[in-house]
Amino acid sequence: MSKNLRIAVYPGDGIGPEVIDEALRVLKRVEELDRSFALEFTSFPWGVEHWKRHGKVVPDDFLDVLRPFDAILLGAVGWPELLPDGQTLAPLVKIRQAFDQYACVRPARLFPGLKCVLADKKPGDIDFVVIRENSEGEYVDNGGRLKRGTPDEVAVQTALHTRKGVERILRYGFELARTRRKKLTMATKSNAQRYGYVLWDEVLEELAPKFPDVTSERQHCDALIMNFVRWPERFDVVVASNLFGDLLTDLGGVLAGGLGLAPSTNTNPERRFPSMFEPVHGSAPDIAGRGIANPIAAILSAAMMLDHLQLPAAAAHIRRAVERALADGAKTPDLGGKLSTSEMGSAVMACLAD
Secondary structure, three states: OOOEEEEEEEEOOOOOHHHHHHHHHHHHHHHHOOEEEEEEEEEEEHHHHHHHHOOOOHHHHHHHHHHOOOOOOOOEEEEEOOOOOOHHHHHHHHHHOOOOOEEEEEEOOOOOOOOOOOOOOOOOOOEEEEEOOOOEOOOOOOOEEEEEOOOOOEEEEEOEEHHHHHHHHHHHHHHHOOOOOOOOEEOOOOOOOOHHHHHHHHHHHHHHHHOOOOOEEEEEHHHHHHHHHHOOOHOEEEOOOOHHHHHHHHHHHHHHOOOOHHHHEEEEOOOOEEEEEEEEEOOHHHOOOOOOOOOOOHHHHHHHHHHHHOOOOHHHHHHHHHHHHOOOOOOHHHHHHOOHHHHHHHHHHHHOOO
């Protein structure tokens, strides 16, 4: 009996629709080959174009619209020349928080056939996952501005860390580490931020004995960034706050070949709400419409979506096809190749059929 799943598609702005088109092609082909599930896609034309017509990037009831779906597949949002990023990104933050998508999972893996920006590193050396606490921390809209536009202007932005939030993201990290190489590294900055990150340190110390099969450690975020470059092969699962995770994953994406290859999830592990899957890269308005964007990050995000929807065989099928296509030399311009966005998608599709 086929498993029927409803997917909300939010292509967004810039290259978002281009890369999502390829991800959808791959998903539909895997569905045809697998035959154990059926995906029903509903696309929502939100973003800058919606703002041009309606004065807002999403409708007022967008959360209610998305709530019934099994998952959300997002392309990218933003067009800074037309609208400040704070406005285009606001719906994403609301989705993450309203749907309690507290685990942002961003793997970094260097595939065969690709070069690392670090001269002596090869596939196998770069294979780690950063789990970013996605619901609180530095991205909570908590603060304000006084005396705007005057020499005495003051801006206050207060990070929010809760014991519940820190504990559940660390538990998620420990559980993931158990399925990988059984090592967890936590990002902290407790030497300078003596309240929020001391809490992170204390919770790690309390939880570690409950996972005796996992080796755990903590590193100050500045040292961790340095060590990502020095010894990326030493990392397995890295857990970080909202801001630190954001910074670390951009570096992780570059180490793994570029942001055009970097997928991510915004997950509600308890499955009480739909989770959202998106490439790490932005909307890249400078190359939008040129047909040269790399769709691999979007395709791998779609594979992560299938994993979350408990379709691991189909997800693995997509990842094998991506690996085979890259190993065979299929590359878009960002990887030093000449394939267009659709040609790269077709290369993955061809490997799906083998």
